Amino acid sequence: MIVTVTPNPALDVSYRVDRLVHGSAHRVRSVRERAGGKGFNVSRVLHERGVGTLAVGPVGGVLGESLRADLVASGVPHALLEVAAPTRMTVAVVDDEDATLFNEAGAALPDTEWDRLLDLVRSRLAGARAAVCSGSLPRGAPPDLCARVVAVARGAGVPVVVDTSGPALLAAARAGADVVKPNAAELREVVAADDPVAGAEALRAMGARAVVLSLGPDGLVAVTEEGRWRAAPPFPVRGNPTGAGDAAVAALANGLVERSPWPARLRAAVAWSAAAVAVPVAGSVDAALARDLHDGVVVEPV
Numbered sequence: 001m002i003v004t005v006t007p008n009p010a011l012d013v014s015y016r017v018d019r020l021v022h023g024s025a026h027r028v029r030s031v032r033e034r035a036g037g038k039g040f041n042v043s044r045v046l047h048e049r050g051v052g053t054l055a056v057g058p059v060g061g062v063l064g065e066s067l068r069a070d071l072v073a074s075g076v077p078h079a080l081l082e083v084a085a086p087t088r089m090t091v092a093v094v095d096d097e098d099a100t101l102f103n104e105a106g107a108a109l110p111d112t113e114w115d116r117l118l119d120l121v122r123s124r125l126a127g128a129r130a131a132v133c134s135g136s137l138p139r140g141a142p143p144d145l146c147a148r149v150v151a152v153a154r155g156a157g158v159p160v161v162v163d164t165s166g167p168a169l170l171a172a173a174r175a176g177a178d179v180v181k182p183n184a185a186e187l188r189e190v191v192a193a194d195d196p197v198a199g200a201e202a203l204r205a206m207g208a209r210a211v212v213l214s215l216g217p218d219g220l221v222a223v224t225e226e227g228r229w230r231a232a233p234p235f236p237v238r239g240n241p242t243g244a245g246d247a248a249v250a251a252l253a254n255g256l257v258e259r260s261p262w263p264a265r266l267r268a269a270v271a272w273s274a275a276a277v278a279v280p281v282a283g284s285v286d287a288a289l290a291r292d293l294h295d296g297v298v299v300e301p302v
């Protein structure tokens with residue numbers, strides 16, 4: 001079972017429009033709502049692929065209730081911390097070309113609520129094979145929150161994948177996260193290196209055991225203690241890239257559990273991530289496409 005922690009959950013709303021034009025009014029062709037926030041997306045991908053998971057995060061207010069209802073309806077196992085602060089909304093406007101995101105910051109929680117969240121995580125780690133801490137932190141949250149998840153999980157002998165940014169990413173690397181997964185912009189923001197491999201090595205030098213850098217349609221670069229690889233999809237996939245990184249994190253956590261060799265983990269992560277682009281909402285993978293992509297993923301040492 002893989003426990004995911006989402007410090008800043010969201011009700012994800014996706015609007016489909018014909019063409020997004022800045023400064024214009026749009027007729028929305030369809031609206032979809034889902035429990036979101038990166039860790040919840042990771043849990044949904046794992047659940048849909050038959051991997052045991054538990055999604056943990058704080059929820060509050062009316063949107064928090066909608067989020068809970070969606071998790072129940074979709075059967076994603078969860079342990080939610082009820083808080084007074086209202087859950088935020090994120091909006092993805094998707095047209096034929098691209099997806100444009102509007103992510104609210106998320107309401108502040110008192111420090112005592114973060115302690116309660118960590119207690120909840122600790123209580124649910126028994127029997128877990130891996131943990132994930134994923135997404136942004138809401139306003140005022142302790143920047144070492146994912147680092148504290150790493151420490152709590154280490155106490156339970158559970159390895160952790162972290163997908164966050166800024167000071168939270170640095171703190172998680174320094175705490176010795178087993179895998180950190182920034183994208184290129186997030187890496188540049190925290191280390192002064194133009195070359196992605198040099199940047200990833202800088203995060204490893206701080207303490208992260210492995211760094212997997214996501215490069216959008218170009219795939220992944222991994223810098224690990226066993227070697228360095230670049231992995232790329234065999235063909236481009238068009239669609240909505242929102243949540244593709246979450247599918248990669250799901251595959252990386254699953255690879256950690258299965259202790260598969262790094263090239264195999266990267267092959268799965270690229271296949272799941274690219275196949276997530278074909279699904280119009282975040283948190284799902286086109287399983288048939290993932291199978292088609294898998295064997296063609298090009299993995300080479302760098």
Ligand SMILES: O=P(O)(O)OC[C@H]1O[C@](O)(CO)[C@@H](O)[C@H]1O
Nearest residue numbers: 010036037038103135136243282
């Ligand atoms: O926590 P943030 O970085 O704001 O990301 C949250 C958002 O990202 C996504 O997870 C896509 O990765 C959306 O589902 C949305 O909830």
